[in-house]
Amino acid sequence: MTGPQPVLSVKDLSVRFRMRDGAYVQAVSGARFDLAAGECLALVGESGCGKSVLASALLGLLPGNAETAGSAFIGGLDLLAADERTLARTVRGRRVGLVPQSPAAHLTPVRTVRSQLEEAVRELTGVRRGPRLRAAAEEAAERAAFPAGHLDRHPHELSGGLAQRAATALALVGDAPLLLADEPTTGLDRHLVERTVDELRRHIGAERALLLITHDLAAAERIADRVAVMYASRIVELADAADFFGSPGPRHPYARGLLDALPDRDFTPIPGMPPELGALPAGCAFAARCDRATDICGARPALADGVACHHPATVPLEAPRA
Known part of the structure; x- marks a missing residue:
């Protein structure tokens, strides 16, 4: 017996932009996740990793030089294959409600x-x-x-x-069955951040789900059921929020670095800078910044068992300081 269909099912979603010189910028690479009714999935990562591009792809709001691949089904409709008329009349506001980054x-x-x-x-x-x-x-x-x-x-x-x-x-x-909140707390003080995400969480129901796109890990921890971590266009970890923010903690070195950079943890920044999306390496995009990297990291790791890493962490992460 199969379970209920997810509100949103994303399979191998990729987005690239063709530049004037004929080169391509790969903004999203092979994203895969399902989102169930009653669930909040937080898509987190540093600015520029591709989170908002993924959101725009779901709503058909990409610029003319964008090329998409894969699928994103909601209620039997593939959002990536739908034409503008369908998106405008049956998707935006009706199947997907958008809480924008810049109201x-x-x-x-x-x-x-x-x-x-x-x-x-x-x-x-x-x-x-x-x-x-x-x-x-x-x-x-x-x-x-x-x-x-x-x-x-x-x-x-x-x-x-x-x-x-x-x-x-x-x-x-x-x-709408899917509420998509794209950086809804940008520019708000902490009290308003908490109030805003609590309001969003309250509207998840038996037939509704929330996709929260944010770089604010505290907001994600407050309301998310699961966390998807994005780095350099790729989802590198997908985990239950309780495990991610608690014990054993993240398994991908980049995700661990994000938590370690928080003020209530080690407050240690991740060394180096992310690669340019127009010049992504063939292998692990985080290898140049990772102290676990070895020769095997020259091959791109697949997302297996919730983590895309050749050397995932196995030691529980220390709890945040009181």
């Missing part, structure tokens, strides 16, 4: 938050006018903890935290 870019500056929520309700729920429309917009705001007293304000009148909550409210209107 100001997704909020119309000349319209109030209320009018934008009401438009989303009309488009996504079929409620057209009158008290029901107004109530549905106010309910969406309440779900995202957006204060009713600010609904008639324009985006430029909102703080960064309120703008983020307005964008979250818009993403929640359609009750």
Whole structure:
């Protein structure tokens, strides 16, 4: 007997960009993961590793010089194969709700938050006018903890935290099976970070899942069920969050380095710099920065048993300092 179908199933998703000189930049390489209903998967890694490109690929928001391969199924529809009409009419807002990294870019500056929520309700729920429309917009705001007293304000009148909550409210209107939050805590102080991710977590349900794309490991630890670590276009580790942040800890040396760099741990930066995505090595992309590297690392490791490494760690990671 097979279990329920995942909300999102990504298989061998790759994205590359063709440059003007004919060269290619490989932004995502062979990403594979499933996301179940009721689950939050945090996709983490340093800026520039390919996380947001992966998110854009799922929504069909890549630029014209992008080439994709693989598949990403949601409800029987392959997002990578869908045309723009299908994505616009049946995916964005309906199957996938987006909480953007820059809410100001997704909020119309000349319209109030209320009018934008009401438009989303009309488009996504079929409620057209009158008290029901107004109530549905106010309910969406309440779900995202957006204060009713600010609904008639324009985006430029909102703080960064309120703008983020307005964008979250818009993403929640359609009750999409997949909520995709792309760096939703950028620029927020720690209190607002915690409140924002707690609000996102609350909306995961029996038929809904959350893909959280972030470089904020504290936010990921707070709400994630599983963690996928991305480095230089590739997912190098996929683990249960409790094991990743607790004991035994990450198994990939890069993932260990990310945790060791946190202030409440060793506060030790990873030496060196990631490779350019336009000049990725044939073997392990982390080998040049890794103190475990040997000759075998000249061959690219496959993601096996949750880790893509020829020398995965086996010793439990030390707990963070109190």
